[in-house]
Amino acid sequence: MPDFADASTDKLASIFAPRSVAVVGATRVPGTVPFDIFSNILKDDFQGTIYPVSPSAKSIAGVKAYKYVLDIPDPVDLAVIVFPSSVVKLALEQCGQKGIKSLVIISAGFREVGGAGVQREDEILQIARKYGMSFIGPNCLGVINTDPAVHLNASFARRMPAEGAIGFLSQSGALCTAVLDYAHAKNIGFSKFVSFGNKADISDIDLMLSLKDDPATRVILMYLEELTQGAAFVDAARRIIHEAGKPVLVLKSGRTTQGASAAASHTGSLAASDEIVDAALRQAGVIRCQTIEEMFNNAIALTYQPLPRGRRVAIITNAGGPGVLTTDAAVHERLELAQFSDATRDLFKRSLPVTANIKNPVDVIGDARADRYRVAMSAALEDNNVDGALVILTPQSMTDIETIAEEVCNVASAHSKPTYTSFMGETDVASGIAILQRRNIPHYILPESMCRAFARAHDFSVEQARRLTPAPTYTDVDTAAARAVLDGAVDLARGYLSPSDAMKVLEAYRLPVLRTGVARSPRDASAIAAQVGFPVAMKVESEDVVHKFDVGAVLLGIDSPASATAAYETIVANVRRHQPEARIDGVFIQQMAGPGxxxxxxxxxxxxxxxxxxxxxxxxxxxxxxxxxxxxxxxxxxxxxxxxxxxxxxxxxxxxxxxxxxxxxxxxxxxxxxxxxxxxxxxxxxxxxxxxxxxxxxxxxxxxxxxxxxxxxxxxx
Amino acid sequence: MERSEIAQRVTKVVARVLAIDPAEVLPASNFVFDLGADSMKSIELIAGFEEEFSIEMDEDRAREVQTVDGAVDFIAQLVQ
The missing domain is CATH 3.30.470.20 (ATP-grasp fold, B domain)
Structure with missing residues (x-):
């Protein structure tokens, strides 16, 4: 397994924060990937030096171009390769000779196309190894770092995102562009934004570990289509969550084919690959999301607001129906409606109209203006029985949406407990939502999404604080004995172990195996049954008979030597009748387990x-x-x-x-x-x-x- | 046709299509990496060779040719 611990920061430093970048394979044709990447680095105000490398152009966008990367007179920290796949290896050779250690290979036409593409990818990996170079890609959208000291948009995304605290890593480049558009509309910023494509060299795990130590990144979001190094991923995610206290959110699509091999056992057929992924992510403490929307709903809560210290929420609303809907959603997410203290209730009584509901949800009534929201929110957030506020607004004719939005932001930012909002509607509430988003107060179209995000944030808070007890190592086991039995079966290519061999393996690990024996004759049966202890269960010992119950080859509750003799004869006769071709090695006799x-x-x-x-x-x-x-x-x-x-x-x-x-x-x-x-x-x-x-x-x-x-x-x- | 004549005429076509000095067209030059041919220019090059030598080139096989020398070899097979 690669050593991911070494991989992270060093080899990614010059990818995320280069002082100089060469765009290798740039062209003068707007609307093409090679031109747009060069143009994006230039127009998005990269703080370092940029060198276009183009075999045919003297200059690109007014910047002097070099025929070869070797012609660049100065050192180059990062090369962004945009040549067609057929000549990427030539470009890499020259980058290696130039002493460039970090690359982003945008070009497609590698492993993802199969055939010759697989070979091309192996070749570029070999060249990178030869020169000690590391690269992201191939077949990716590129890399973005919003840090004002760097401000690198080495991608062909349409826009540079705003600076923020979310690190986004994606296996799909196309999804990146959609996410950037979505995030722009919601005023969501990013710290790092990486499309890692085929991850031939730098993997998703390297990237997530680099964000673990990145001070600009507080939350890590990942879109994955496969998890090829699942165990290492789980380990890395746990380290990020527990050592750095950063949440990891994963949107995992597709079903791997790895787990789809024919499965003969119950466990095999039940453990479909996606269920394993689900279990592994849960075990890692990762928040798995089903949609992009859910991912960002959770991310804005985790990024912009303090973590909830408990599950007790105060719902503050100017309408009854949405308050009930939110209550239902909260209960569904196992949140609790906070019981306000007497002092809070008294304050509500004094400050809110007599018609207001001062229990939770607090209904400040449809004609509420900003002052009522301020009083209700402040009192709730100051109550020790409350872990967070969920603020609902519906647009009545007298509702001053923008003023209320500003007031909600003011009160929220004055408290160390989280506030989430749902201004319900679309057109009338748009200006209020814009204020909330600009001031980083999480906003949700639906109360259900708001409650789910609160619950996930609390789950993370619990997970982050949890210290797990490692699995004990039992020293009373006999590993050699178990392996000997298993090796014997592997050598003979037997597939399934016989029941008695299976029991030997389990017994070697001190699993509570019942006493057993194998009878080779009816007379044997009575003696062995007496030895293991009545009552006993008896079943045919045969590799050929898989479904033993179906052919009458299992008998239970045999309680005397005579019954054991008779049972032996019955079992053998039943097997001969239903499966005459089956080889019978005897009858397996086992002490019965008793009730349970x-x-x-x-x-x-x-x-x-x-x-x-x-x-x-x-x-x-x-x-x-x-x-x-x-x-x-x-x-x-x-x-x-x-x-x-x-x-x-x-x-x-x-x-x-x-x-x-x-x-x-x-x-x-x-x-x-x-x-x-x-x-x-x-x-x-x-x-x-x-x-x-x-x-x-x-x-x-x-x-x-x-x-x-x-x-x-x-x-x- | 002599190989040297083919090479000379290939150089002429390449220089004309890619609008570069014939002196830059060396036997080992890679059309994309050294001479800057994009996918459109690659098609124009194939058309230019077909016209120059009055031949028909299999487009898929022709696209696999990466260097000037490779093009000379490929065309030499067709003109014999």
Whole structure:
């Protein structure tokens, strides 16, 4: 795995803040990418020196051009390559000879077109390595740094964004231009703005880590189409959130094909790639957004306002209906309506009309002017029972929208608690919204978006302060024994382990496997059943019979030696009748688990994230309801608890409707041991423990059945 | 046709189409990187060669030719 820790600041410094830039491949034709990039750097007031490099032009836009980059007499910090892909490698060779260490390769026609493009990308990477150069791209829109000391717009975006505290990183260049337009309309500024394209050299992870240490960036936004280095991404995001206290918001589109390989186990089929991404981002503390609008709704809250210290909101409105709508939205987002103190209520009584509702939501009545908003907001924000204010305005005939907007901004900026606003409507409220946006008070068209943004900001506040307990490392495990069994299966290309081998692997990690044995004859069956202890379950030992219940090859509750003999004969006869071609190696006998709740635990090895652990409730319905939760191994202890609680049916284990309280501590240990097993044994491709019986509190768990699919040798990681 | 004659006539076409001094057109010159041919000029170059040598060039294959020398080799195959 590349060392991202080294990657970040140094190699990106001269990309973000060069003293001199060469545009290599510039032309004199307006409306073309090579011209527009040169022109943008020039007209957007780059504070350094710019050199156009053009084989055919003596000058571009009045600036002397050089035929080759080698002809430039001065040192060059950054080269922006805009040549067609066929000659980019020639340009890179010269940049290397010139001693340029940083490049942005705008040109398309590389890996994204397949075939020869893949080869071209490999070639430019080799040249960059040869000269110790780093580059963003190829196939990207470019890089923007709004820092007034630099002011670099090395992109072909239509406009330079305003200076701000949001760092935006995007895999799609086209999306960047749309985002810039959207942000311009809402007066949202950026610190850095990067389209990273094919990320052949500098990756999304390098870029996000560079923003971790960038004092101009307070919030990091990313648009991603794939997460090829998932585990490293999760690690980087956690570092940014916890070490730098900066929120990371991700808009992730598309479904990776990595996880789409044929999956045979329950866990395999349930762990679609996007669900793994979702779980991984949650585990990292990343705020995942579904739309650009949601991303910016959250971003402006996190960027412009203090983080909420709690979930108690005061809703201040000049209309009843919108107040109720906001209340519904707040409750939906698990926010609480603050209970005002007596002092606040008294102040409301004295200052607001008798018809005003002085409970939460506070209705300052339709004819409210700025003074009522000022009184209500100030009192609410000064109340210790309030963590933030949600201010609603609807435009009545007497509503002085602009004055109220100014007053809302004044009161908000005088307090250390967050204020979010929703001036509902469009035309009449536009001037008020413009004031709010200009003064960096988050505004939302819909109260629902406002409440969601408040909840996400509070989630981040909690996440940032949270210190996770690393997964314990159990020292009583026998890794060698587990690996020996798994290696045997890999060598023989067996795929699935036999039930007894699967149990051996789990037993080596001290998972609570029931006593077992394999009978080779009816007489064996009675003796082995007596050894493991009645009652027992019996099932055919055969690699050929996958769905054992369906062919009558499983019998339960056998409670005597004579019954065990008879069961052996019945199972063998049933298999011979339904699957005459199946090879029968005997009958597997297992002590029965006793009463308890059935859960499923699983592992799937994901190409990007490594071992992913699954938890769900209820054996046979698991695939119908998909009521399961995932985490990437190793799982911090808090996330083991969180993943259990994410499952909707979890209260069935914790005493819901008079059911017994089950042994959650033992279940938690099983998940942690399974996570360690998956990390220690890369031979495991997929694993199901289905069911794991969770007995009553203090009585532990029991593995009733398990399947392990091993990776074929070439797939082994 | 002698290779030297082809080279001389190729140089003439390149200089005319790209509006540059024939002295700048060297055998190893890359049409894009050294001589500044954009995609439009590349099409004009192919048309110029076809007219000069009374030949028909496969456009896809012709576009793969990157240098003056490469163009001379390519045209030499067609005029024989």
């Amino acid at each position: 709740e059935e859960v499923i635990l699983g592992v799937k090895r994901d190409p990007a994230f490594g071992p992913v652990v699954m938890f769900g409730l209820g054996g046979i319905f698991v695939e119908i309801f998909k009521d399961v939760a995932f985490r990437i191994a190793p799982i911090p202890v808090e996330h083991v608890r969180a993943m259990m609680q994410e499952v909707k049916a979890f209260p069935m284990l914790t005493g819901a409707r008079g059911r017994p309280h089950r042994d959650i501590a033992a279940l938690e240990e099983c998940l942690l041991r399974l996570s360690q097993l998956a990390l220690d044994c890369p031979q495991i491709q997929e694993l199901d423990i289905n069911p794991l019986i969770v007995r009553d509190q203090g009585s532990g768990c029991a593995v009733a059945d398990a399947r392990i699919l091993t990776a074929s040798p070439q797939r082994s990681m």
